[in-house]
Every structure is written in C-alpha cells, then in structure tokens.
Amino acid sequence: xxxxxxxxxxxxxxxxxxxxxxxxxxxxxxxxxxxxxxxxxxxxxxxxxxxxxxxxxxxxxxxxxxxxxxxxxxxxxxxxxxxxxxxxxxxxxxxxxxxxxxxxxxxxxxxxxxxxxxxxxxxxxxxxxxxxxxxxxxxxxxxxxxxxxxxxxxxxxxxxxxxxxxxxxxxxxxxxxxxxxxxxxxxxxxxxxx
Amino acid sequence: xxxxxxxxxxxxxxxxxxxxxxxxxxxxxxxxxxxxxxxxxxxxxxxxxxxxxxxxxxxxxxxxxxxxxxxxxxxxxxxxxxxxxxxxxxxxxxxxxxxxxxxxxxxxxxxxxxxxxxxxxxxxxxxxxxxxxxxxxxxxxxxxxxxxxxxxxxxxxxxxxxxxxxxxxxxxxxxxxxxxxxxxxxxxxxxxxx
DNA sequence: AACTGTTTGTTGATAAACCAACACTGTGTT
DNA sequence: AACACAGTGTTGGTTTATCAACAAACAGTT
Numbered sequence: 001x002x003x004x005x006x007x008x009x010x011x012x013x014x015x016x017x018x019x020x021x022x023x024x025x026x027x028x029x030x031x032x033x034x035x036x037x038x039x040x041x042x043x044x045x046x047x048x049x050x051x052x053x054x055x056x057x058x059x060x061x062x063x064x065x066x067x068x069x070x071x072x073x074x075x076x077x078x079x080x081x082x083x084x085x086x087x088x089x090x091x092x093x094x095x096x097x098x099x100x101x102x103x104x105x106x107x108x109x110x111x112x113x114x115x116x117x118x119x120x121x122x123x124x125x126x127x128x129x130x131x132x133x134x135x136x137x138x139x140x141x142x143x144x145x146x147x148x149x150x151x152x153x154x155x156x157x158x159x160x161x162x163x164x165x166x167x168x169x170x171x172x173x174x175x176x177x178x179x180x181x182x183x184x185x186x187x188x189x190x191x192x193x194x
Numbered sequence: 195x196x197x198x199x200x201x202x203x204x205x206x207x208x209x210x211x212x213x214x215x216x217x218x219x220x221x222x223x224x225x226x227x228x229x230x231x232x233x234x235x236x237x238x239x240x241x242x243x244x245x246x247x248x249x250x251x252x253x254x255x256x257x258x259x260x261x262x263x264x265x266x267x268x269x270x271x272x273x274x275x276x277x278x279x280x281x282x283x284x285x286x287x288x289x290x291x292x293x294x295x296x297x298x299x300x301x302x303x304x305x306x307x308x309x310x311x312x313x314x315x316x317x318x319x320x321x322x323x324x325x326x327x328x329x330x331x332x333x334x335x336x337x338x339x340x341x342x343x344x345x346x347x348x349x350x351x352x353x354x355x356x357x358x359x360x361x362x363x364x365x366x367x368x369x370x371x372x373x374x375x376x377x378x379x380x381x382x383x384x385x386x387x388x
Numbered sequence: 389a390a391c392t393g394t395t396t397g398t399t400g401a402t403a404a405a406c407c408a409a410c411a412c413t414g415t416g417t418t
Numbered sequence: 419a420a421c422a423c424a425g426t427g428t429t430g431g432t433t434t435a436t437c438a439a440c441a442a443a444c445a446g447t448t
Contacts, residue, residue: 008237009405009434036395043202045436050397203404203435230425239406244427 014052016042018063021056025106030060064107067100150181208246210236212257215250219300224254258301261294344375 020041024033035056039046053059097104154177161173168176214235218227229250233240247253291298348371355367362370 005407007406007433008239012237013435034395035397043206045202046396047398047437048435051435055396199437201403201436207405228425229427240426241407241428242405245404249426 010052013042013044013048014062016044017049017052017059021059021063022103022106030056063103067104067107070100071096153177153180204246207236207238207242208256210238211243211246211253215253215257216297216300224250257297261298261301264294265290347371347374 017038020038021033024037024041033056035046035049038056038059039049049059053062157173157177161168211232214232215227218231218235227250229240229243232250232253233243243253247256351367351371351374355362
C-alpha cells in the first residue's frame with residue numbers, strides 16, 4: 001500500500017470523527033465537547049477514537065492542520081500555474097475560504113477571544129464610530145470592514161508588542177500604527193523607522 | 195453480542211451498499227447496474243460486497259424485504275394498539291408510503307413493465323378517456339386515479355388469467371372485470387360466479 | 389469526607405473490511 | 419477465430435474496528 005493510499009476504513013473513521021466534532025461545535029463550545037459525545041455522534045467505538053487521536057484536542061488540531069495544508073498547497077499550485085497579480089490571487093484564496101465557509105466559521109469560533117481583548121476591541125470600535133465622520137456615500141458594510149480591519153490590526157500589533165516585551169518605545173509604535181491606518185504599507189515612509 | 199445488536203461495521207456496510215444501489219437506480223435500470231459500480235459508489239471493497247450478498251439481485255431483494263417487513267410490523271403494531279376502522283388504517287399506511295416515497299419510487303420503477311404491457315395500458319387508457327363522459331365536477335386528478343385503478347386492475351387480472359392457463363372462459367372473465375369496475379367487491383353478485 | 393454518576397484511557401479477543409491477485413466469463417471489435 | 423477489455427467471483431493474509439470490561443479521574447451533591 002503506497003503512502004498515498006489510505007485504508008478506506010481509516011479514511012472513513014477520520015472523516016466521521018471530524019464531521020461529528022464540527023457538528024458538535026455548532027452547538028457548544030469546544031471545552032464542553034467530550035470524546036464520548038464525538039464517538040456517539042460518529043457511531044464509532046471510543047477505543048477506535050483513541051487508536052487515531054490522543055484526545056479531542058489532537059482531533060481539532062488535525063482538522064486545523066488540514067485547512068492550513070490545503071491553503072499552502074492551493075497557493076503553491078496557483079503560483080506555479082498562472083502568472084497573475086496579487087489581487088487575483090487574493091480573490092482566489094477568498095473563494096477558497098468561501099467554499100470552506102461552514103467549516104471555517106466553526107473553527108474560527110473555537111478559540112475564544114479573551115474577554116479583555118473583546119472589551120478593548122469594543123471600546124476602540126465605539127471611539128472610532130463616534131469620532132470619525134464617514135462619507136454618506138460610503139457603503140455601510142464596507143465601513144464596517146474598514147473599522148474591523150483597523151481595530152483588529154491594531155489590537156494584534158499591540159498584542160505582539162506586549163508579548164514581545166515592549167522593545168520599541170510607545171511613540172514609535174503609535175507612529176507605525178497611525179501610518180498603517182492612514183496610508184497602508186506603500187504610503188508609509190519606512191525611513192521613519194530605522 | 196445479542197442477536198439484536200448488529201456490529202456497527204456491518205450496519206454501515208449494508209447501509210451504504212443499499213443507498214448506493216438506490217442512487218444508481220435513479221440513473222439507470224437495474225439490469226445496467228454492476229456490482230463493481232455499487233461498490234465504487236459505496237466506497238466498499240468488492241469482496242466485502244460478496245461477504246454480505248450473493249449478487250446485486252440479493253441486495254435488491256433485501257431492500258424490498260425490509261420495506262415489506264416494515265409494512266408488516268407497522269400494520270401489526272397498529273392493529274394491536276388502536277381499534278380503528280379500515281379507512282384510518284389505510285390512511286396510516288399511505289402516510290407510511292409517503293414517508294418512504296423516495297425509496298419506493300425507485301423500487302417500484304425497477305421491475306420494468308413489458309413494452310407490450312405498457313402499450314395495452316395506453317390503448318385502454320385512451321379508449322376510456324374518449325368514451326367515458328366524466329362529470330365536469332369530478333376532480334381531474336381523481337379521475338386519473340380512477341382510470342389508472344381500473345386499467346391496472348384489469349390488466350393485472352388478465353395477466354394472471356393468461357399466465358394461469360386461461361381456465362375460465364372469456365365471457366366469464368369479462369363479466370367479472372366489468373362488475374368489479376362498476377360495482378366493486380360488495381356490489382358484485384358472486385352467485386354469478388359459481 | 390463520602391458518595392454517585394459520568395467520562396476517560398486502556399486492554400485483549402474477536403469480527404469485519406481491506407487489499408492485491410487470480411482465473412473465469414461476457415461483450416464488442418477486428 | 420482471436421483479441422482486448424470490463425466485470426465477476428473467489429482467496430488468503432493483513433489491517434482496522436468492535437466489543438465488553440476494567441480501573442482511575444473528575445465533577446457535583448450530600
């Protein structure tokens with residue numbers, strides 16, 4: 001049996017365990033899901049579960065890894081076959097996500113945001129909404145994406161900075177974030193950040 | 195393991211083989227369906243098929259038997275639990291059929307009607323339609339059922355008579371069929387048929 | 389602390405499915 | 419008639435899943 005050809009039974013077992021976990025995650029958070037439940041829903045013996053996975057964390061990780069590997073392979077294949085610019089590539093990738101919507105929604109909802117992080121995000125969002133004057137002609141949904149982009153980007157950059165020990169001084173970080181917000185990558189004068 | 199508790203793998207194998215056969219029967223006649231195809235669609239090894247069934251005929255027969263057994267059990271259970279008259283029982287049975295519509299349509303379509311039989315039916319149907327004056331108030335669909343009932347009944351009775359060696363003389367058969375059409379079972383004077 | 393119920397993780401014997409291979413049959417083509 | 423191809427039915431060794439059972443851990447209740 002070649003390494004590419006997985007035994008049908010294994011293939012089936014893994015598929016139904018994965019699907020069952022995803023279905024359960026629609027109804028409850030990951031921390032509430034038990035191995036017993038997954039197996040009942042999959043109609044698979046518990047000892048079989050343990051033959052494949054150490055625990056439900058490993059099953060989840062496997063599912064996530066599949067997505068990541070799909071993405072990698074997808075991007076690699078795409079790069080090699082067609083010489084398109086970055087915009088088209090982004091479109092294709094988004095289409096791929098769209099195709100995987102049901103699964104991704106579930107997976108992206110698993111890792112719970114810290115309640116503090118959510119608060120930060122909410123405060124920032126309220127502040128932006130109250131202070132920015134948005135053109136009446138700007139599409140509502142688009143402005144929602146815009147603010148989400150800015151806030152998520154900022155929060156994440158701040159998180160990295162905090163977790164990295166705050167090596168850069170605050171004013172430097174402020175400059176960086178502000179420029180990215182206003183001008184994006186190409187509009188930022190990187191000479192400002194030697 | 196009690197006789198009631200079927201091994202999960204067996205249960206699964208039989209289910210997917212059954213489903214696969216039914217799906218294939220949606221697309222082609224039974225005579226065109228191969229064991230190889232059923233197994234490919236079910237993603238089950240061919241030797242496994244043969245471990246369960248002698249051939250595709252036995253698989254089909256098994257599916258039909260399940261329906262029949264369901265019907266029997268259904269009717270038995272119903273009879274024991276509630277003392278309703280025949281009309282309500284018929285209603286319940288029809289509801290059961292309705293619930294099994296997808297499967298029954300496929301199964302009832304399997305045994306191909308002979309082309310001759312179809313011709314007979316079509317000729318009779320045309321004749322009835324052209325000669326009978328149906329009240330304008332009669333529901334269209336109901337009159338279709340009526341003619342189908344009469345024709346199917348007649349054709350089947352004739353078939354039995356022919357296959358049985360035509361023991362009864364033609365005029366006797368004509369009388370029987372005619373009376374059944376016009377008066378049904380209770381309206382027929384059975385003294386006419388000693 | 390003791391108790392109860394549920395879930396976990398593991399075990400070994402058994403059952404079922406898989407896999408590749410083989411010889412044979414039937415069909416269509418040359 | 420010979421050939422090629424697809425499908426059939428079978429085989430034996432291997433792999434995987436099942437099953438019931440067990441001891442331990444965990445969570446909630448008293």
